[in-house]
Amino acid sequence: xxxxxxxxxxxxxxxxxxxxxxxxxxxxxxxxxxxxxxxxxxxxxxxxxxxxxxxxxxxxxxxxxxxxxxxxxxxxxxxxxxxxxxxxxxxxxxxxxxxxxxxxxxxxxxxxxxxxxxxxxxxxxxxxxx
Numbered sequence: 001x002x003x004x005x006x007x008x009x010x011x012x013x014x015x016x017x018x019x020x021x022x023x024x025x026x027x028x029x030x031x032x033x034x035x036x037x038x039x040x041x042x043x044x045x046x047x048x049x050x051x052x053x054x055x056x057x058x059x060x061x062x063x064x065x066x067x068x069x070x071x072x073x074x075x076x077x078x079x080x081x082x083x084x085x086x087x088x089x090x091x092x093x094x095x096x097x098x099x100x101x102x103x104x105x106x107x108x109x110x111x112x113x114x115x116x117x118x119x120x121x122x123x124x125x126x127x128x129x130x
Contacts (some may be wrong), residue, residue: 002069003042010066011043012050021077025085032080054098067099075112
């Protein structure tokens, strides 16, 4: 959704965090795989996954826009299978805490859920035979 608003280094860390988030519940869902591939497609050319300690996220994602972009992307991945596993929620909470934006979590979840409903409605409209 907002990958293009991040610089290459931020995109690399986003990819790493996304892969960690997908793996944290011990299940791999097709929708998560599709979203990861879409995210990779949105990244700048040559971006490779890069690990960064959570304590250093605030330095790399130093402005509000990049923090929110990261948060929304991760929440979308966590909700891709329509189930928020406690391990996914804990990981996102840790990331938000390290970015000092934990107060934005309820809005982020609500926004992603709302967007998902709108996308599903659009898919329904497009698939109707007319």
